[in-house]
Amino acid sequence: MKIKLVAVSMLVLVVSLGAFSQANSNSKGRIPKGAKLFIAPMPDSFDTYIKAAIDKKKVPVEIVDDKSKAQYQITGASESQKAGAAKKILALDWRSTEEASIQVANLESGEVVFAYSVHLQSSNHGKQSSAESCAKHLKDHIR
Amino acid sequence: MLSSTKKIKPGARIFIAPMEGGFENFIVAGFQKKQVPLVVVIDRSKADYELSGISDSEKAGWAKMFFMGSMQSREEASIKVSDLKTGTLVFAYSVHKGNSVRGRQSAGEACAKHLKHIIE
Numbered sequence: 001m002k003i004k005l006v007a008v009s010m011l012v013l014v015v016s017l018g019a020f021s022q023a024n025s026n027s028k029g030r031i032p033k034g035a036k037l038f039i040a041p042m043p044d045s046f047d048t049y050i051k052a053a054i055d056k057k058k059v060p061v062e063i064v065d066d067k068s069k070a071q072y073q074i075t076g077a078s079e080s081q082k083a084g085a086a087k088k089i090l091a092l093d094w095r096s097t098e099e100a101s102i103q104v105a106n107l108e109s110g111e112v113v114f115a116y117s118v119h120l121q122s123s124n125h126g127k128q129s130s131a132e133s134c135a136k137h138l139k140d141h142i143r
Numbered sequence: 144m145l146s147s148t149k150k151i152k153p154g155a156r157i158f159i160a161p162m163e164g165g166f167e168n169f170i171v172a173g174f175q176k177k178q179v180p181l182v183v184v185i186d187r188s189k190a191d192y193e194l195s196g197i198s199d200s201e202k203a204g205w206a207k208m209f210f211m212g213s214m215q216s217r218e219e220a221s222i223k224v225s226d227l228k229t230g231t232l233v234f235a236y237s238v239h240k241g242n243s244v245r246g247r248q249s250a251g252e253a254c255a256k257h258l259k260h261i262i263e
Binding site: 042043073075076077078079081084085086087090091097099101102103105109110111112114115116117118119121 | 165168
């Protein structure tokens with residue numbers, strides 16, 4: 001009888017833990033496949049690099065130009081610094097330093113569901129590399 | 144007095160005000176990386192707290208590269224979190240990195256990490 005009671009209690013505990021973790025993962029708000037995404041204009045037109053990267057990395061979302069038709073919005077910032085004479089002479093490095101950060105917000109709830117930042121000390125393809133890094137990590141967040 | 148003993152409840156809604164150079168994006172990314180248990184919202188009216196701040200970044204010049212052998216930037220940031228209902232300041236933090244390995248990303252993550260400490 002005692003064994004049965006312990007087994008039932010364990011089962012209840014396991015089921016409640018499962019439900020809790022499910023609720024937790026839902027609250028993280030993953031982006032569904034095919035979601036409509038609006039990419040807000042960013043400084044230095046980084047948004048165009050993001051669009052190209054989403055296409056290249058085959059991120060399963062639909063990009064829309066009209067914010068009112070979108071479910072999610074990407075905002076972000078980026079900064080690029082070309083290699084100066086010192087970097088070229090002392091480090092023999094012609095590549096630029098890239099920095100970017102994006103966040104994706106659910107336009108209905110107003111909650112930020114994904115955010116990512118990248119820093120590339122020597123970027124092989126400039127802004128393209130940082131945008132592709134953002135897109136790659138965004139793709140991982142889509143269920 | 145800064146209510147350093149005051150804690151923020153997990154799941155509280157926080158609005159991150161726009162900062163110069165888009166540093167708010169790095170803060171939000173820091174939240175995600177450091178798993179700060181707060182909900183970031185883009186609408187201030189839906190928030191319980193507001194995070195505002197300022198940041199400054201200086202790239203390594205030739206002298207730093209030549210004499211110090213360092214190509215890393217110098218980063219500075221300062222943030223504060225206020226309770227929007229009471230208007231009180233609940234958290235403030237500033238960071239200075241002489242040689243930031245990952246630029247503004249490092250500063251954003253440092254802010255997020257220290258904010259996480261006051262969440263009960």
